[in-house]
Amino acid sequence: MSLERVVFVHGSGRFGAAAWPKQHGLSLDFDCLYLRRHGFDAEAEPLATDHDRDQEIVAEALGAGGHVVAHAEGAVPAMLLAVERPDLVGSLTLIEPACLSLTAGLPATKAHIDLMAPLVAERHAMSDGDFLREFLRRGSIAEEAEEPVGGVGRNAARLRLQSPPWEAPLSIVPGVPTLVLTGGWEPLYEEVAQYLAGTGAIHRVVPGGHRPHDTPEGAALIRAFLRSTGEQAAA
Template sequence: MKSERVVFVHGAGNFGAAAWTRQHGMALEFDCLFVRRHGFHPVAAPLPTDFAQDQRIVAEALGSGGHLVAASQGAVAAMMVAVERPELVRSLTLAEPACLSLTESLPATAAHKARVQPLFDRAGELTDEEFNREFVRLVFAAEPRTLDTPEAKRAARRLRLQAPPWTAPLHIVPGVPTLVLTGGWEPLYEEVAGYLAETGARHTVAGGGHRPQDTPAGADLISGFIRTHSRKAA
C-alpha cells in the first residue's frame, strides 16, 4: 500500500523542512511534504501574505488526500483547506495555531490585537529592522537577534510584510479530526486552543513554548494522532 501523504505547513519563522526538524523521521513511515508558503523562499525577495495562495499551495500538496500538520500562522491556510475541502483532510494537527480571526472578540486575542495592531498600521513607515525589533519586543518580550546575515535580513523583511492573522478569512472550524498542541506559555494561544476544543478538537499542552512540535511529547503526539486516523487504523 502506498504511504499516506502528510503535509507540513510552517509558521512565520523557519520554513520548509527546516521548520520541522523533529518530524523528519516520519518520512520513514509516511509520504511527507514540507511546503513553503507564499513569499517564503531561501533567495528570492519576500512577498506579502496571500492567504488564498497559501490555501492553494496546501491543497495542491495534499493531492488526493492526506494529513495536515501546521504551526502558528501556517495553521490559517491548513484550516481554510480543511473547511473548504474536508474530503482531502484525514486529520488536522495544529501547533500553537494563530487562528485569531476565530477568537478576535475574546479577551486575550483582543488585548493582543490592541497591543500589536498599531505596529502593523505603521509598518510602511518603519525599516525592516525597526519593525522586527518592535514586534519581538511586543509579542515575545525579548530582544531580537542582530540582522547580520542575508538570511536574517530577508526574515525581517518577510516579517514586516506579514498580514495580521486576525485579518485571515477564517470564521468557522472544520469538521475533521483535530489535535491542537500548545506550549502553555502564552494565554493567547491557550485561548485559541480552548475555542477549538469547545468545537470538538483535542487539546494537549506539550510544553516547548511557541514550538510544542519540537518537544519529545509533542512529536509523539503528532505521529500518534496521524497513525490513529490513518487508513491502516481505519
C-alpha cells in the same frame, strides 16, 4: 501499498524541512512533504501574505488527500483549506495556532490585537529593521526568536509584509479530526486552543514554548494522532 500523505505547513520563522527537525522520522511511515508558503524563499525577495496562494500550495501538495500539520501562522491557510476542501484534509494538527480571528473578542487575543494593531497599521511607512525592533519590543509572541532562514534582514523584511492573523476569514472546521498542540506558556495560544476544543478538537499541552512539536512528547503525540486518524479512515 502507498504511504499516506502528510503535508507540513510552517509558521513565520523557519520554512521547509528546516521547520520540522523532529518530524523527519515520520517519513518512514508516511509520505511527508515539508512546504514553503508563498513568499518564503532563501534567495528570492520576500512577498506579502497570500492566503489563497498558500491554500493552493497545500492543496497541490495533498494531491488526492492526506493529513495537514501546521504551526503558528501556517494554521491559517490549513484551516481555510479544510473548510473549502474537507474532502482533501483527512486530519488537522494545529501547533500553537495563530488563528486569532476566531478569538478576537476574548481577553488575551483582544489585548494582543490592541497592542499590535497600531504597529501593523504603520508598517508600510517603516524600515524592516525598525519594524522588527518595535515588534519585539512590544512583546510579540511570533517566531522571530528562531534562527532565520536567509538571514536576519530577509526575515525582518518578510515579517513586515505578513498580514496580521486576526484579519484572516476563518471559521470552524466541521467533521475534520483535529489535534491542537500548545506549549502552555502563552495565554494567547491557550485561548485559541480552548476555543477549538470547544468545537470538538483534541487539545494537548506539552511544555516546550512556541515549538512543543520539537519535544519528544510533542513529536510522539503528533505521530500517534496521525496513525490513529489514518486507521479510522481506513476502517
